[in-house]
Amino acid sequence: MRTADAIRAGHDLKRGRRRRILAAMITLDRISVEFPGGLRAVDGVSLRLEPGSFTVLLGRSGSGKSTLLRCCNGLQAATAGTVAMDGLGVAADRAAWRALRRRTAMVFQSHQLLPRWSAFANALVGSLGRRPLLAALLLPVPRAEAEAALDALARVGLAERAQARVDRLSGGERQRVGIARALVQRPALVLADEPVASLDPATAIQVLDLLRTVCRQDRLTALVSLHQVELARRVADRVVALAHGRLVFDGPPSQLSDEVETGIYRATRPSPLPTPAGEPALIGA
Numbered sequence: 443m444r445t446a447d448a449i450r451a452g453h454d455l456k457r458g459r460r461r462r463i464l465a466a467m468i469t470l471d472r473i474s475v476e477f478p479g480g481l482r483a484v485d486g487v488s489l490r491l492e493p494g495s496f497t498v499l500l501g502r503s504g505s506g507k508s509t510l511l512r513c514c515n516g517l518q519a520a521t522a523g524t525v526a527m528d529g530l531g532v533a534a535d536r537a538a539w540r541a542l543r544r545r546t547a548m549v550f551q552s553h554q555l556l557p558r559w560s561a562f563a564n565a566l567v568g569s570l571g572r573r574p575l576l577a578a579l580l581l582p583v584p585r586a587e588a589e590a591a592l593d594a595l596a597r598v599g600l601a602e603r604a605q606a607r608v609d610r611l612s613g614g615e616r617q618r619v620g621i622a623r624a625l626v627q628r629p630a631l632v633l634a635d636e637p638v639a640s641l642d643p644a645t646a647i648q649v650l651d652l653l654r655t656v657c658r659q660d661r662l663t664a665l666v667s668l669h670q671v672e673l674a675r676r677v678a679d680r681v682v683a684l685a686h687g688r689l690v691f692d693g694p695p696s697q698l699s700d701e702v703e704t705g706i707y708r709a710t711r712p713s714p715l716p717t718p719a720g721e722p723a724l725i726g727a
């Protein structure tokens with residue numbers, strides 16, 4: 443099935459009909475992840491992210507947010523379903539996943555930076571995917587890549603701190619280095635897993651607004667998991683929510699009513715909520 447899809451996508455690419463098949467930047471088709479022991483962390487999730495959209499992923503702890511995000515770039519293999527990216531088709535083999543990962547940047551809650559390296563060196567890591575490993579290790583950094591790293595640091599407000607060691611930076615500054623590294627990668631898609639969870643509320647807003655701004659400026663598609671519903675309302679074009687691995691809400695932030703919020707976060711397995719006419723229903727589990 444996966445191979446057939448890939449072949450079909452490639453075939454249609456040749457005929458110039460690719461856009462009709464993949465109108466979204468990334469398309470998840472009935473993705474499930476079942477861990478050994480039978481736990482279904484993600485259960486039949488289908489999602490299409492429009493190019494340039496900023497989608498926030500909500501859900502209780504354990505609802506499957508991180509697992510789903512990791513499926514988007516193959517860090518977590520889905521046990522069923524497919525992932526396709528505009529321009530690449532269905533990720534059906536290692537080469538296709540590599541290509542997809544090159545176009546996908548990840549921003550993590552815990553930054554995942556090299557603590558003893560400078561902000562500049564960490565930002566530069568974003569360019570490594572563009573160079574053969576040996577060249578990256580042995581040859582001097584090309585001037586254009588160095589300029590890209592400095593430019594990205596300037597965009598996140600850290601031009602003055604480029605040479606500072608990351609372990610001497612504040613949490614908010616570190617996360618801004620993480621965003622700079624993502625920008626240097628020149629991705630089409632940004633996946634961010636609770637990028638502001640470890641920050642105080644004011645810094646969280648600053649960093650999230652920054653992420654939103656740079657994504658808008660560069661027309662990047664973003665899927666960002668958050669725990670704070672108020673932040674989702676502030677930055678999202680679209681909100682999707684998981685409960686027990688299933689998609690239970692999909693709509694604009696304006697329709698995240700208190701009732702919907704309660705439905706997303708309540709403890710028991712979700713069932714459809716009664717919703718007033720014209721409002722988005724929680725998707726029935």
Ligand SMILES: Nc1ncnc2c1ncn2[C@@H]1O[C@H](COP(=O)(O)OP(=O)(O)OP(=O)(O)O)[C@@H](O)[C@H]1O
Pocket residue numbers: 477478481482483501502503504505506507508509510
């Ligand atoms: N590698 C793994 N092996 C087994 N179970 C796992 C694994 N990773 C995640 N899980 C389980 O899958 C479920 C979903 O986990 P996941 O980390 O995706 O949730 P989450 O929504 O990101 O939670 P949080 O908000 O706490 O980060 C949880 O029950 C978790 O224990």
Ligand SMILES: [Mg+2]
Pocket residue numbers: 507508509635
């Ligand atoms: Mg998580």
